[in-house]
Amino acid sequence: MSAPVVVLVGPMGVGKSTVGELLAARLGTAFRDSDADIVAAQGRPISDIFVDQGETHFRELERAAVRAALAEHTGVLALGGGAVLDASTRELLTGLPVVYLTMEVGEAVKRSGLNTARPLLAVNPRQQWKLLMEARRHHYTDVARVVVPTDDRTPEAVVEAVLDALRLKRVPAQEADQSDDPGTPGDPGTPGKEKQV
Template identity: 60%
Template sequence: MTGPAVVLVGPPGAGKSTVGALLAERLGLAVRDTDADVERAAGKTIADLFLEEGEEYFRDLEAEAVRRALAAHEGVLSLGGGAVLRPETRALLAGLPVVFLDVTDAEAVRRVGLDAPRPLLAVNPRRHWRELMERRRPLYAEVARAVVPTAGRTPQDVVLAVCEALELDVECETE
């Protein structure tokens, strides 16, 4: 196998990191998060990168982290919420087992709140989240093989829905 077994995309608050870790455990695979890759490579938090270097610089680092992860990681891969903004990233995702973890406005804002590490949502998160989703929802849908709603579901329920959507039923059956 080459490339990730599953790639998770979606907005802040969709549960990509949580679901990714649980899914990887369920499948017996490693999990990787490109936001963590960016922070490790830069030696700074994403919030600090945005503040000190700007969004474009961060997006350059993010695109490179995604490219590297897609080429090297064979487990479950969780992408940062804005990774799909770059056309070259969307092209790399074509044909891969990508799942868009979709979440309602209310649920995302409840989960994200005023979380400072999410620089694009730091002020008026509800309005910014809606604007962000107007731009990104079509991009998430474009790259996704499946869409899995997360609102009102436990992370374990979302894992099972991802398994069903990608027809990974054998590996993901309940224990």
């Protein structure tokens, strides 16, 4: 059965897409984002789906998109911030090399200003972010093999921490852009064992 070489989870704005693209380049593999899959399939932004059809409908689309990506994609996969809320998604993530990218609210403010382009942060974004994290943190932790803080780290430093934590074979940085080598995972450690790096 095929599966992604790395699955990135974490709150909105933590940098899953940025880190995921860099990580895929270092591994000589492809990057995929489940939120981008939804946008492409629906032909409109996620914020519009929330407004027009509600969060419940979006979560149904998300569940299907994540299931498809986990079944089809063998590179680096980033999941939307709320994907772990679904019990069936958490079950599918069992035993996979899942990395939880963390950040504190102060870092979230620095990075995105918690702007209202995020549908779940439209009212009192700082407080909403804290409430979302209280509801989701344990799910992130439960599915993660490793936890990588991103506060005060460049995306490149986060990538190195992920590679080290999962003991993945790298494509040398200077060759990452030209290489067709898919990269091979090393010993990713014991499934279910979570560590912070």
